[in-house]
Amino acid sequence: MFSLTRMSAFAAALVVAGPLAAGQGVTDDTINLAQVAAMDGPAGALGTGMRQGMMAAFEEANRAGGINGRMISLTSIDDGYEPDRSITETRSVIGSGNYLALVGPVGTPTTKATQPIATEAGMPMIAPFTGAGFLRAPELSNVVNVRATYDAETQAWIDHLVDVEGLTDIAILYQDDGFGRVGLSGVTKALEARGMSLVAEGSYTRNTVAVKSALLEIRKAKPQAVVMVGAYKPLAEFVKLSRKMKMDVTFVTISFVGSKALAAELGADGDGVIISQVVPQPWDSNLPVVAEYQAALTALDGTAEPGFVSLEGYVAGRLTVEGLRKAGRDLTRESFMAAMSSLGTVDMGGMVMTFGPGDNQGSDDVFLTRIEADGSFTAMRPGS
Incomplete structure (x- = not known):
C-alpha cells in the first residue's frame, strides 16, 4: 500500500477511518508514514533511492502479514531539496494528522529547517539521509539516525x-x-x-x-x-x-x-x-542484510538495480519496522518513539546498529569505494 501522490481523497478518508487514527496516522488496518524529500532535480536520485529502499523493506513486512495486523503505507512528497519548500510540506504532513512519522528525509539544509518543527510537534523523524552533527544532539528524542556522521x-x-x-x-x-x-x-x-x-x-x-x-x-x-x-x-x-x-x-x-x-x-x-x-557494498550478497535487501528489491521491482542509496533506505525501513513491532498494537507516536529509543543493539546480519541513552545514531561505519572505468565500484581495503 504505497502512494507517491500528495494528500487527496485517500488522505481525507483516513480522517474518518476510525477513532484509532486520532491524528496519529494509524487506523485499524494501516500505518501511514510520510517522506518529505527531493524527488526531482539535482538531488532527486537521493529521495527516490531512499524511497525505493524503504518501500522494499515495508512491502517485505506487508507480505509477511504487516505489523500487528496493519499494513505499512508510505507517501512521498517532493521538496525539491529546498528548505522553504520542505518546511511547507513538513508542516502540511504534521498538520494533516494523517501520518505516524517522517521517514527518510534528504539533506542537511532541509532537515535543519524541518527538524525543529518536527521536534516541537513530537513527530518522529527516522533515518534522515544526512550525516549532519546537529541531528545527533542527545536531546533530540524524536530523531533516529542510521548513518555515520x-x-x-x-x-x-x-x-x-x-x-x-x-x-x-x-x-x-x-x-x-x-x-x-x-x-x-x-x-x-x-x-x-x-x-x-x-x-x-x-x-x-x-x-x-x-x-x-x-x-x-x-x-x-x-x-x-x-x-x-x-x-x-x-x-x-x-x-x-x-x-x-x-x-x-x-x-x-x-x-x-x-x-x-x-x-x-x-x-x-x-x-x-x-x-x-556508510553502508556495505550493495552487491555483496555474502552479507545476510545485503542478500535480504536484494531479494526485497527484486520483489518490489524486478528491473531495479542495487545501489548504496536504496540499501540505506532498506536499512532505514527495516529499522522502522523493528520499532513498529516493538511498539505493539497500541501504536502512537509516543509509543513508537519509546520503542525506537529502547532498541539497543540491532543486528541485521552484516550491519550492526547500537542505540542507547543520549545516543540516537546507530552506525559509525565508513567504507571507501572507487569508481572503475566501467562504472562499477570497488571496495578499498584499509591502507589501499
Whole structure:
C-alpha cells in the first residue's frame, strides 16, 4: 500500500477511518508514514533511492502479514531539496494528522529547517539521509539516525589521502549551504590535527551546476587532490570540466552524492573517483542484510538495480519496522518513539546498529569505494 501522490481523497478518508487514527496516522488496518524529500532535480536520485529502499523493506513486512495486523503505507512528497519548500510540506504532513512519522528525509539544509518543527510537534523523524552533527544532539528524542556522521566520512578521506597516499596539497569544492559547510568544517578539522590546511576552496550554489568559477580558483593552487561535498550533478560537472582541463588530481566525495547517480553522470570520466560510504557494498550478497535487501528489491521491482542509496533506505525501513513491532498494537507516536529509543543493539546480519541513552545514531561505519572505468565500484581495503 504505497502512494507517491500528495494528500487527496485517500488522505481525507483516513480522517474518518476510525477513532484509532486520532491524528496519529494509524487506523485499524494501516500505518501511514510520510517522506518529505527531493524527488526531482539535482538531488532527486537521493529521495527516490531512499524511497525505493524503504518501500522494499515495508512491502517485505506487508507480505509477511504487516505489523500487528496493519499494513505499512508510505507517501512521498517532493521538496525539491529546498528548505522553504520542505518546511511547507513538513508542516502540511504534521498538520494533516494523517501520518505516524517522517521517514527518510534528504539533506542537511532541509532537515535543519524541518527538524525543529518536527521536534516541537513530537513527530518522529527516522533515518534522515544526512550525516549532519546537529541531528545527533542527545536531546533530540524524536530523531533516529542510521548513518555515520559527515565528520567521520571526512576524517576517512584525510586518513587515506594523507596517511596512505602521502598527499599534502588538498583543495575542496563544497555546496554553499549548511551541508557544504559541515563538510568543509570536517575536512578543516582533520587537516588541522595534522598541522595542515587546505590549499584552496571553491563553492557553488545549491541546485545549480555552476561550478566553473570554483574550478578555476581551485586550479590555480595546483592541488594533488580535490575533496568534494555536494550533489551528484554539480560534482559530475566539476570532475568532467577538470578532466577537460587536464587536471591530474585525486577526486574524493561523500556518501550523500548518490554513488550510482554520480557514476552514471560521469561515464568514463568517473574512473578513479573515490566515494566514502556508510553502508556495505550493495552487491555483496555474502552479507545476510545485503542478500535480504536484494531479494526485497527484486520483489518490489524486478528491473531495479542495487545501489548504496536504496540499501540505506532498506536499512532505514527495516529499522522502522523493528520499532513498529516493538511498539505493539497500541501504536502512537509516543509509543513508537519509546520503542525506537529502547532498541539497543540491532543486528541485521552484516550491519550492526547500537542505540542507547543520549545516543540516537546507530552506525559509525565508513567504507571507501572507487569508481572503475566501467562504472562499477570497488571496495578499498584499509591502507589501499
